[in-house]
Every structure is written in C-alpha cells, then in structure tokens.
Amino acid sequence: MGRTVVVLGGGISGLAASYHLSRAPCPPKVVLVEGSERLGGWIRSVRGPNGAIFELGPRGIRPAGALGARTLLLVSELGLDSEVLPVRGDHPAAQNRFLYVGGALHALPTGLRGLLRPSPPFSKPLFWAGLRELTKPRGKEPDETVHSFAQRRLGPEVASLAMDSLCRGVFAGNSRELSIRSCFPSLFQAEQTHRSVLLGLLLGAGRTPQPDSALIRQALAERWSQWSLRGGLEMLPQALETHLTSRGVSVLRGQPVCGLSLQAEGRWKVSLRDSSLEADHVISAIPASVLSELLPAEAAPLARALSAITAVSVAVVNLQYRGAHLPVQVMLGGSWLQTLEASGCVLSQELFQQRAQGAAATQLGLKELPSHCLVHLHKNCIPQYTLGHWQKLEAARQFLAAHRLPLTLAGASYEGVAVNDCIESGRQAAVSVLGTEPNS
Secondary structure, X not given: OOOEEEEEOOOHHHHHHHHHHHOOOOOOEEEEEOOOOOOOOOOOEEEOOOOOEEEOOOOOEOOOHHHHHHHHHHHHHOOOHHHEEEEOOOOHHHHOXXXXXOOEEEEOOOHHHHHHOOOOOOOOOHHHHHHHHHHOOOOOOOOOEHHHHHHHHHOHHHXXXXXXXXXXXXHOOOOOOEEHHHHOHHHXXXXXXXXXXXXXXXXXXOOOOOOOOHHHHHHHHOOOOEEEEOOOOOHHHHHHHHHHHHOOOEEEOOOOEEEEEEOXXXXXXXXXXXXXXXXXXXXXXXXXXXXXXOOOHHHHHHHHHHHOOOEEEEEEXXXXXXXXXXXXXEEEOHXXXXXXXXXXXXXXXXXXXXXXXXXXXXXXXXXXXOOEEEEEEEEEEEEOOEOOHXXXXXXXXXXXXXXXXXXXEXXXXXXXXXXXXXXXXXXXXXXXXXXXXXXX
C-alpha cells in the first residue's frame, strides 16, 4: 500500500506542495487539510459593484529570477496563460517609483543620469552611495539587521530612507529589527561571495538556472515588472484546487488541526475537530507559531524554535473613486497597527477606512470620498525574520534530522514571504518527501 502524505494548510504553499506531490510518477495518497472554509490563504479577490477586481491580499506577482519563472511555468501548466495581465517594462507603473518622505512624494532616480544628480529626498547623488559600497570591506558577522547592513555599505540616508521604506512595504516591519541574511539573502550572499553587493549582483551571485516556456520568454522579452490575472490573483489557488481534485487529492475544508502525535510505528496521527487521519509524512504549511502548539511533548525543542517566529497583522483597504479604472489599495501595518493591537483598541473598518482615505488624500491628492470601500484585516499574516532568524531555522532542521521526524516545513514562516517564495517552498517540500523532482 502506498504512502499517505497529509498537507496542513490550504494557502498557496500547501496548494503548491499538494500539486507537485500529485504530479509524481507514482504519487502518494495526498490529503490537504484546511482549517477555514476557503483555500488560498492571504490571496483573495473580490469583484466590486462596477466590475473592478479588489485584491484583499497580494495584488501582483513579480516574474524576475528563477522563482518568478517557476511560478509562470505553474501558470502555464494550469492553463492560465490567456488570463495573465502583465505590467510591461515600458508602462509608467513599471518605470516610476516613489518615496513619501517629509510630507511629499519623491520620484526615485532612474538610469545613469538620475544617479549622477541630487534627487530628493537624498541630499547627494546616489552615485556616491554606490561608490562607497564598492570600497567597503566584507562584513564579519554571521547576521546583521537590514538597517545596520545598509548603513555600513550605503550610508545612513539610504538606510533610513530607502531600506526602511522597503522593509515596511515588504514585511510591514522595522529595518532595525529585521535580518539582512533572512529578509534579503541575495544581498547578504553577494557581499559574502564578492565582498561588494553591487559586484555580486552584477556578476550574478547565487544565480540559478531557470525553467523555460513561451510565457517565461514573453515576460523576459517584454520586461514585465509584475503580473496579475484577469479575474484576480485568486484564480491561481482556484485553478490549483481544480487540478488537485482531478488528480484524486482529498481536500478537507473547515477542519482545523487540533494536535499531532507520533504512533509507535513512526506514523503521525493528525487530530481534527471531529475525526483523525494517519499519515506517513506531514508537510506543514501553516504558520510556525501555530504548528508549535500542535506538536507532541517529545518535540518540545522544535516547538520552542518555531514559537519564536512571530508575525504581524496588516489591514488592506481598497478604495474605488469615481472615474478611476482601478481601485487604490492601501496597506496599513507596522508599528502603528502593532501599537493599536497592544493597547486593546477596537480595530474597526471605520478606523482603517479613515486612515486609508487620509493617506490617499495626502499622498495622491484624492480629496473626494470614495464611491466604494472594502476593508480586510489579515491577522498575523507576515512573519518577521528578525536578527538571528537563520539560527531558529537551523535549530529546527537539526532537530528534524536528529530525530528523523517525518515532518517537512513549508510556507512564509521560513525563507520568504512573497507569493513566489511560498510556491517554491511548497515545491521544495514535495521534492523532499518524494526524494526526486516531480514531473513537469
């Protein structure tokens, strides 16, 4: 009788893991368990009253690099090529980036000419920051905060203005707490390999081969900056679910896991609300802190390492204005939201809408009231890779290896919070369980 693999979590990581397991030459029996009534995790799309798509989570996926190419390959395998809506390299949205500093929007410099002239909010041309970076020695510490790394290599202005904004935009976190090694591994590896981040990126530090398809070649030729899907990004998890069902994968919704226990023969007992499952292997694609509470007593050291991986909440507010083709998406999080949560303040839709409308009015000049508003609060949705995050992962890996636990970790808690990272973590988990690459 074949093996049974239970995948915990029906977000994009769990769906990707199940997908690649199901495509093996001799696939195991796969059971996907999701605690809520819907699949897709933080990816959720809603159609507004005038037909516009409101993204309640991520609104676009970047095609760059090997991981971006793998996601595009997945899109093609699912038959979604005709649904892709790209932002091409010649589109204004791809060419213009802004920082909001000191009550004003500032266009980030582009091209060589932009780097050679002063560009507010920076007091000096960014060329000098690049020159500084090329002359700095390699760091000696095994990890460093993003702010410290950027300040050491690029100077205090770039660290405080650019990297701090990047950390707030990607992680809803504090650059003075987040780890450069875990949050931006390509920058860390570039310095370690070539002494200089710029040289390392130029020479392709850590570059890996990427797959090939007609869609991938199109994205490269047209220099896509990001892409979405015609019916919203939720089309991707919906297509994955359809594929899994056709492959005989059992999908259990509304079944929160209550506990995991090891049986005498080395199999897992997965306790659900009203029943239980037995599994030869478990892939956990639920948040690390949630998994830590489900593990048996004999896995206490693993639970401690996982419980230390925290996450922050983010509110996504979509504002539709009359005459505008697309809704304005405002993401609210970081220290402001953490302070509100800690104070016990009531986190109402009105509070988030008021804050988002204020930001749209101040930063974009949209003074009128929106014709439609949709607010969604994602609780504990973005893991925080704080300084020393890599040590937590190493402790988890060592425990799993030493005790030969049939458990594989996947999802945003570990090595990347972007959609591409999560899909790749699911694929890697499937490869680990199968011992070989599934058919593509």
